[in-house]
Amino acid sequence: MAIQDDTTDPTSAGTTRQATLARVWADVLGVNRVGLDDDFFVLGGDSIMAIRAIVEAETRGVSVNLADLFERPTIRQLAPDADEAPHAVETPRSTQPVTQDLVSPDDAAKLPPTVERAYPATHLQQGLIFEAMLHDESLYHDVISRRITLPFDEGAMRRALEALSDRHEALRTSINVTDYSMALQLVGRSAVPPLRTTEARGRDAAEFLRADVAYASEPFELEHAPLLRVAVTVLSEHSFQLTYGFHHAIMDGWSENVFITELMSRYAAFRLGTRPAPADPLPDMVRFIERECEAVESPASREYWLARAADVPAVAEPTARSTDRHRLSVPIPPDMRERITAFGADTRVPTKSILLAAHLAARHAQYGGALPVTGLVSNGRLEEAGGDRMIGLFLNILPLAVPVVGDTVQFVRQVLQAERDAFWHRRFPYAEMTRLSGRPLVDTTFNYVHFRMERQLRSSGWLQGGSLEIYDKISFPLVVDAVQDPDSDELRLDFSADTAVWAPDQLRTIAALHSEMLERICRRQSSEPIPDAR
Template identity: 30%
Template sequence: RTEVERTLCEVWEEVLGRERVGVADNFFSLGGDSILSLRLVSLLKARGLLLEVRDIFQARTIESLVPRLRGVASEEKDVEPFALLSEAERRLFDEDVEDAYPLSALQAGMVFHTQLEEFSGIYHDIISDHVRFRWNRGAFEQALASCIAEHPILRTGFRLDGERPLQFVRRQGALPLQVEDLRAMSEQEQEQHLASWTEAHKGYVFDWEHGPLFQIHVFLRSDESFQFTISFHHAILDGWSRASLTTALYNRYESLLQGETLQDEPVDRTYRRFIAAEQKLLADSEAKQFFASRLEEAPTRQVPRLKVAAERQAGAPVRQGVLRLEGLTPISDRLIALSMSMGVAVQSVLLAVHYKVLSSLSGRDVAVSCVTQNGRPESEGAERGLGLFLNSLPLAMKVEPASWRELIQKTADLTSASVGYRGYPLARIQQDLGVAFDEVTFNYTHYHVYNDMEAAGETQLEVLESSGFERTNFDFHVDISRGLGRDVLFLAFVYNADLYEEGFVQRIGAYYLRAFEQLLEDLDAPHLAAPLLDESELSQLRDSRNATVVAYDARPVQQQIAEQAQRTPASPAVVCGDVTLSYAELEARSNRLA
């Protein structure tokens, strides 16, 4: 084999943790994913070999990647401080600020929705771990200060009063740490206190400019354990970043308690590079055309709304429902093994079922969903950077008659085709097309960065239990997460409870589980061969088709409208184009005519 192939094999072995990799081995069959593909690309670049993440997704094997190599990677010029601002914008900041750049499109959207909902909890994430380990405030503060110095996003504030929203990085960051001693309380009293604190803190009003945009609260529960709670606005941290921060903080804290000295880490500039890449991509006509052509027939409403949303008072939060289903866990290992045998990402198998269910719910052969994508730049160490590197890409797929295997492969091809445009913001796509894709979103997470806690050595710190709160502006969110150190998948639905009943969401969840079971039973069977409905639903459908007698209310229509206006005055009665009249408005107009 050639020297280039040997180099590629060595880098794959390092990234994937394999003793030996062959040129025909599939990246995804060996456990690769989007985060690991970033590390792979950056390590190859350091050895003078230039590839992009899209190459990994499309070629998948070393022998297929070799022809895609674009020669020796040239030295990239880094983005300088303040380089993304105009002269007028630079003059807004004093010497206490070391850098500034625009907000990303997703950051701006999250801030907008938070203010629109009047800080009712939307995009305010609260994640809490019950940790078994001894507490030392001095060591913890030192570990936290080290993380804040390394990552500019932890010293960031927002300025929203100019021509465009900006974020700035302070030279020094305060320690947003609060400690509360609960050791005098019983375990039940502690749980009640923590639940009350979390509920009250959901409505925390962020001071965008002065901060802090994240806080850490430690509740001492015993001499051997404490509750670690990180509360932050989603505009500064995505899920991987939060997991990476927690891992680094725990590792550094434990090192200090073992008497070790922390080494100064270089300041990470990954997020500034991400913003620069997005600014450049906004003018990409190829990306604009890609989504325009793929979303031409995409429906904007797919999940039937069996409820009419009640009119909310200003500032009142959307009622959020969360449904967690255990049925995916027992078949997780088989689904992961199936993805590896097909040489596709685990996400592709899960997404295929997602599109299948959406198509079944809407009765259309085209399904669309926003899919959470990792948009980190393809630079060295990007997987360790902190920030909001996500994008929700609206991806549409035609769910045509085919086998389950073909449906999964089609989904994998869709992902591979879109990965090169993963940084083109959802807000810009919606602006380009004049369509809002805010109904359904899908997210698959595998936070294997937590494995770094074990890799750091014989760790004594143990996470006993974790919990979390987060809220988005999407109406129907499908979340599948993968456990650590074992092939276990967890399925959850986060939904707008003003639009969907829990029982209806449970039925939808059953469709997902039934589809997973069907593809595992026979991968080459047509995905249309068996219905997703259960026997009771099929029986109800048969009965409704055979029912030919319909009882109609014989009372005058105006009387029925008047009674309905008394029962649900705010519900829609007449819809014509962009005009909607509620029952109360229709009743009032009919009375005026009478």
């Protein structure tokens, strides 16, 4: 792999430091060449891949900060200085003990002997639990069901679940919000997820699968780990349905991909009587809690979000709420995907930011030209070796309000800059923002989803295509997910709306506005303004 520069021979361009970064980026992103002015995110990178690139660069002697990578996403911007040979560094040690002073001595003294360790619940965990207690205990209880094309071995599955529980603290964690001076996460010494099995070979499996979903959907007692349960219905000698329910407070979407990938790799090994491949060590979860505490105490982050909150118009509280959802999925046609890619290459704007700009423009048009606001779902995983393999809840909601001014290219770049500005303060909890401002700041969220780890599972042949079923309940009135298929260029927009707030025809109108704004942006006519209203 050679670093590429438009003005010089690609085999001789760049300093040693730049060439090292180019090799790292090429390896992480799976591309053949990386130019000095190629944007990491336009090439297909995201926050998870950025963590991998930073860790790998560190092992090769080049230090890069994650926030710097978001602010200066080309090699020329990141490493503009004179040549600097990579220095030898130790691989980041993720298993060093962490000095734990986040739990008071009085609380520590009250911990039962079954608890291995404890640390504070995050603001987002507390928020999810509060919303469920206030509205419906089924909120933020996710159920996933997948068709697995392997013979079922109950002993191997139990061993795989036990191995995963030993590796990931989140799978042994309960959350207590009443018995201590603060809400605490309590990590049990042992808490293997329960497994229920059903035999349905030669019978109509539909009734059994409905029973599995009902079992996985049963409410959890948050004070008792694990907050995960598993059901299997054996369909034939060569396939079974794997259904599992978990509380969102212990597992976000990327973590679910980690869970199913590691579970099935261990299951496959145990079923064949072999030992799973050794797993790399994971960072300590306490470090994530410490980063959030530091953000809450940061004057710069507090002032930044107070200023952003002052710009955000008031959010109208719905007069009625429901946990039922209208859902609509809109595939983005191939020709539009090509135009998004071309627009991104021309303007050096990542696909995620183009889709976010279309979302904000749609909200601008929907509300008659008002300042568009959304809650951007942000990842706050640790920038350490293994940070991308942790199971837990590492998300935050970042309110973004971007005035729709100028032409389409200017607007899209303003959206990208707003993302970059917010990224420096991404760990400041949304719950703390709302507390400081005295009101909710968003009623809609936007999330760009690209679970590349799913590719590993699909390539194994174990996962039957089209068999994934997801059942979830969330509290935001409107949720928009831009979903990138991990195996192809396929892209779609998924809309989920509270049935008490939005009618089906209104959701269809919202979806149509998103398609229209995406079409306008990707016409590549920079002089064309975003419309004020439909």
